[in-house]
Amino acid sequence: MTSRLRPPLVALFVTLHFLCIGIYLLPFPPRMDAKTLAMPDVRDEIHRVVQFFQQVGLLSPASGEAHTQLLTWVRQYETLHQPMRQLARLYLEPIGSVQTWNMFGGTPPRRPRVILVEIQPQNTSGFQLYLDGRWGTSGDETFNFRHRKAQERLSVDGRKRERTEYARYWARRWNQAHPGQPAQAVRISFLELQTPPARAVQAGKPPVPPRVLLPFVVRL
Amino acid sequence: MKQLWQRYVSFWNETEAPETLGAVRITFGLALLANILEQLLHTDVLELYADPSAGGIFSGTSGSWSSIFSYLPATAEVVYGVAVVHLLGALLLTVGLFSRLSALLALVTYHSLAGRMYMYRFDADTVYLVFLWLFVLAPSGSWGSLDARWRGTAAALIPAWPRRLMIAQLTIIYVRTGLIKMGSTWSFSDGWSALYYALNLPGLARWPGDWVVMVYPLSQVATFVAKWWEITFLIVPLSLYFQRTPSHHLLRRVLAWQGWRPLYLGVGMLMHLSLILVMNLGLFPIVMMAVYPCLARPEEVRRLLQRVMPSQPS
Numbered sequence: 001m002t003s004r005l006r007p008p009l010v011a012l013f014v015t016l017h018f019l020c021i022g023i024y025l026l027p028f029p030p031r032m033d034a035k036t037l038a039m040p041d042v043r044d045e046i047h048r049v050v051q052f053f054q055q056v057g058l059l060s061p062a063s064g065e066a067h068t069q070l071l072t073w074v075r076q077y078e079t080l081h082q083p084m085r086q087l088a089r090l091y092l093e094p095i096g097s098v099q100t101w102n103m104f105g106g107t108p109p110r111r112p113r114v115i116l117v118e119i120q121p122q123n124t125s126g127f128q129l130y131l132d133g134r135w136g137t138s139g140d141e142t143f144n145f146r147h148r149k150a151q152e153r154l155s156v157d158g159r160k161r162e163r164t165e166y167a168r169y170w171a172r173r174w175n176q177a178h179p180g181q182p183a184q185a186v187r188i189s190f191l192e193l194q195t196p197p198a199r200a201v202q203a204g205k206p207p208v209p210p211r212v213l214l215p216f217v218v219r220l
Numbered sequence: 221m222k223q224l225w226q227r228y229v230s231f232w233n234e235t236e237a238p239e240t241l242g243a244v245r246i247t248f249g250l251a252l253l254a255n256i257l258e259q260l261l262h263t264d265v266l267e268l269y270a271d272p273s274a275g276g277i278f279s280g281t282s283g284s285w286s287s288i289f290s291y292l293p294a295t296a297e298v299v300y301g302v303a304v305v306h307l308l309g310a311l312l313l314t315v316g317l318f319s320r321l322s323a324l325l326a327l328v329t330y331h332s333l334a335g336r337m338y339m340y341r342f343d344a345d346t347v348y349l350v351f352l353w354l355f356v357l358a359p360s361g362s363w364g365s366l367d368a369r370w371r372g373t374a375a376a377l378i379p380a381w382p383r384r385l386m387i388a389q390l391t392i393i394y395v396r397t398g399l400i401k402m403g404s405t406w407s408f409s410d411g412w413s414a415l416y417y418a419l420n421l422p423g424l425a426r427w428p429g430d431w432v433v434m435v436y437p438l439s440q441v442a443t444f445v446a447k448w449w450e451i452t453f454l455i456v457p458l459s460l461y462f463q464r465t466p467s468h469h470l471l472r473r474v475l476a477w478q479g480w481r482p483l484y485l486g487v488g489m490l491m492h493l494s495l496i497l498v499m500n501l502g503l504f505p506i507v508m509m510a511v512y513p514c515l516a517r518p519e520e521v522r523r524l525l526q527r528v529m530p531s532q533p534s
Contacts, residue, residue: 007233010381011225014232017385025396048404094286096331096349101396103343107403107410108417135428144263145502146340148423150278153339162278162339169267169277195420195429198413198436 020088024099026081029074035157037071041109046070113155113190113213117170120185121178127187130174134191155190157214163188167218182220189215232384235377237518239525242316242363244386244513248351249314251510252326255348255503256307269299269336283335288328294336302329313355316365323355344504350389351511358382386514387457393508394488398450406447412440414447419498426500442494449487456484456515485512 036042050066053059059066092098114133120126131137133151154163167186174183194208259265270276271294282289292298309326312318330352334345359378361367404410405417416439420429432439455475462476489512492505513521 007229010379011229011232014381014385018388021389021392025392027400027402045403048409052404052409093284095353096286096327096334097353099346099350099393101343101346101393102400103397104414104418105397105400105402105406107401107405108414108421110405110417112421112423114422133422135422145423145500146263146268146337146342148500149342150339151423165272165278168272193422195417198411198416198433201433202436 016091020091021097021099023084023088024092025101026084028078028081028085032071032075032078041111044110045107111192111194113152113192115151115155116187116189116191116212117167118187118189119171119174119183120187121174121181122184124184127185130170134193154188155214160216163216164218167216168220171218171220185217185219187215187217189213232381234380236380236383237522238359238362238376238378239364239518239521240513240516241358241360241378241383242365242368243516243521244383244511245316245319245355245358245360246314246364247510247513248355248507249310251503251507252310252348252352253307253314254506255344256303256310258503260303260307265303266296266299268340269303269333270294270296274299278337278339280336281338283332286328286331287335288332289336302332305329306333313360316361316367317370319361319365319367320356320359323352323358323360327352327356342502342504344502344507347393347504347507347511351386351507354382354386354389357385383514386511387460390508390511390514391453391457394450394453398447398453401447401450406443412443415439415443424499424501426498445487446491449484449491453484455480460515481515485515488512 037046046067050059050063050070053070054061054066059069089098115131116129116133117131118127119130121128150162150166153159154166167188170188171183171186174186190213192211192213194210196205196207259268264275266275267277269280272279274294274296276294276299280294282294284290288298288302306326306329309322309324309329312322313326327349330345330349334341334349359382362376362378401414403414405414406412416429416432416436419425419432419439422428458475459477459480462472463478467473467476489509492509495501495505516524
């Protein structure tokens with residue numbers, strides 16, 4: 001490369017680099033399907049945002065109408081943003097620089113989910129708890145932070161293949177620990193806890209009992 | 221317009237002494253080594269990356285065309301091979317031997333592994349990857365490296381743009397993370413309660429969150445500070461830029477204040493060290509602090525080194 005061409009090429013490359021990252025970093029909703037929108041945490045958050053926009057006069061005071069209006073805006077933005085993201089990805093993907101930086105954004109969950117793994121040993125009728133992801137349990141102590149990330153991803157509906165693979169993994173672990181009593185089925189489910197607001201805890205209100213969600217049985 | 225473009229081109233083509241880039245290569249290289257050693261020593265690498273038929277948990281994906289797993293199966297031998305080559309790349313980058321090639325080796329292997337383990341991937345992996353690409357672009361072996369010792373020549377001037385990209389990348393991470401904190405818990409509308417909820421997340425918080433309610437006002441202050449520290453981190457590169465030329469313009473003079481950088485880095489260190497104490501985020505706080513030296517000026521690195529090692533030639 002001649003020394004005359006090098007300076008503008010460096011500037012062009014840097015500009016392209018920033019442009020691709022900038023496009024990729026424009027905020028976007030991770031999922032807009034009906035199931036996600038019906039999740040309590042998502043529903044609550046949308047409700048709060050709608051209320052805020054209504055208070056500042058950006059949305060109609062009629063609640064249902066405002067909700068629809070907000071989702072329409074987000075979907076319109078998505079229609080524009082997605083093709084641009086695909087273009088930026090052509091540069092960012094091969095160099096491993098696809099980036100979003102969503103740490104604890106928009107809001108940390110108020111209803112965290114923890115995993116439960118139950119095993120049904122051969123020639124038995126019921127499931128027995130093998131792993132409990134709640135604090136202070138043996139399951140909690142054995143989890144590496146990467147396992148927790150995988151469980152977080154499994155705790156959202158879908159990912160049937162990954163759930164099956166995860167269930168089979170725990171069956172293998174059970175079988176190694178119980179050689180004479182191999183597993184015949186594995187049930188993975190999630191316990192939805194509820195973090196009470198600090199004020200509720202200070203007022204001595206009793207905690208909300210957890211709910212069992214998304215039970216998924218794999219027969220081996 | 222032409223003049224503006226010429227100024228822009230000149231800015232990105234300035235040169236500088238190589239000490240800072242050399243220093244950040246060493247700190248980042250050490251964080252990279254810690255990351256792969258953590259995986260090799262504390263987890264089962266096969267569980268993370270191999271195909272289920274070879275001891276893995278998830279069948280995963282082969283990733284993009286630039287992933288090794290697009291061409292080789294994720295057998296135990298290949299996974300261990302890629303992990304060992306990554307370890308070698310990280311080690312060579314840290315000591316600065318064939319620095320660019322080492323960075324490329326570490327990038328390709330990390331990218332391949334990260335593509336396989338999409339179920340386990342978290343933001344620290346992305347931090348490592350984006351900076352590895354910048355090290356591929358940067359002549360980071362010009363100082364404090366075996367490359368420099370091998371050449372036997374005094375450190376020459378190097379292009380400043382790779383380090384400036386690192387500063388920009390660090391800023392992008394913080395500012396974007398701050399901007400995306402748009403939820404109600406990150407604002408007055410829900411009483412700045414985000415940290416309270418984050419410290420009640422099983423798996424991420426180190427202990428059950430019962431204690432947080434006892435220091436709730438402190439968690440509210442920390443929520444406010446964390447969000448606004450991140451959003452306003454842009455002040456740091458702007459401050460470095462405006463310190464180059466004195467100005468009578470009030471805003472420029474405020475931004476050029478020498479205290480911004482130590483203030484922001486001090487809060488950043490405090491935040492990341494606190495995160496290590498109360499949350500289990502893997503090596504995320506470590507790698508973030510490992511790239512902080514990119515904000516130092518070459519002469520500052522030189523001065524620090526002379527203070528620590530007085531026998532070092534200036």
